[in-house]
Amino acid sequence: MALGGAAIAQSTNQASGTSPSAHGDAFLGKHAIKALPFGGAVKNLNKVEETLAQITPDTPGFTVSSLEAAKLKFTNSMILHEAYFGNLGGDSKAAGPQTDRLLAQAYGSRLRWEELFRALGNALGGGSGWAILDWDFNAHGPRTYWAGDHTNALAFGAPLLVMDMYEHAYAIDYGASAKDYIEAFFKNVHWAEVERRLGVAQKADAALRS
Ligand SMILES: [Fe+2]
8 A cells, every 4th residue: 555655765874983073973964865755854854963063152042942943853753754664564463462462451452542543543634743652661551642743752752653644644545534544554554563662662661670
């Protein structure tokens, strides 16, 4: 299926220990575009990082704050799009055993969780935002979170399952029907990848508590 048909691209930060810049890794502007569709965010992030490197104590506060706001927006857009494309391409088989068990523990059953996740997606339909199942390091379990835009991410979470609810994700294939897009999304969830992310988050959570 064609989810996210618009021309955007996946990326990775190829910063290494040997910085070609005197400014440090935070200003490298070297995020590389992969062959997936969200290059705009990556190119803009690189430009913002390069511009931030030029800030001096005399730079006006409004310039600093708008650059930092843009950096957060483009960074989260890159991270969320990578997670989104990474959790698609499955065949809709049942969720993995740990995902299933922990969603039931948190929501009563995985189906009840899915009902609520779909409801959030539908509520965002026609506008913009993300429906995100995070590992919540505060709650020590999976929790669904709303994000009205790229900057509304849970402060201490790791995305497990991400659904792009910006209209560009579905308007080409489904018109205004967020409902049909959500239906197709759930038919294509890569549950093995969600289970893998959950396992990594559980280990990280245990390490943080030790
Ligand atoms: Fe998107």
